[in-house]
Amino acid sequence: MTPRTPEDCDRLFGEYVNGGQLDALVALYEPGGVLIQQDRSPATGHAAIRESLAPMLAAGVRICMNVVYSASVGDVAMLYNDWSASGPGPDGRPAVLQGKAIEVVRRQPDGSWRYVLDDPYGRG
Numbered sequence: 418m419t420p421r422t423p424e425d426c427d428r429l430f431g432e433y434v435n436g437g438q439l440d441a442l443v444a445l446y447e448p449g450g451v452l453i454q455q456d457r458s459p460a461t462g463h464a465a466i467r468e469s470l471a472p473m474l475a476a477g478v479r480i481c482m483n484v485v486y487s488a489s490v491g492d493v494a495m496l497y498n499d500w501s502a503s504g505p506g507p508d509g510r511p512a513v514l515q516g517k518a519i520e521v522v523r524r525q526p527d528g529s530w531r532y533v534l535d536d537p538y539g540r541g
Contacts, residue, residue, distance in 0.1 A: 423494035431482040453536040478504035492524035
């Protein structure tokens with residue numbers, strides 16, 4: 418499925434994580450897109466983003482995405498997303514993570530939207 422609105426990026430992100438669809442998840446990012454990792458380091462480009470997200474899908478993490486605000490100007494939009502995820506922690510016991518993301522998405526020439534910058538912990 419193709420994101421046709423900025424908010425579709427987050428909706429599809431959740432669907433793809435919950436469905437274990439790594440290729441589709443990575444395709445939500447522009448080829449030079451950036452994912453800010455939990456340690457605050459950037460994963461830049463599809464290969465690095467794939468490497469960053471693959472363990473989450475391999476562990477069977479379930480995520481719930483909630484866009485709380487969206488603002489756009491022309492072909493660029495900024496999303497504020499509150500999310501929560503559950504799955505096994507480092508010790509194998511159930512764990513829950515939460516974050517308040519800031520994301521920048523851009524409309525592509527084909528009309529779809531892709532992440533340019535994704536900071537899952539950007540608002541705290």
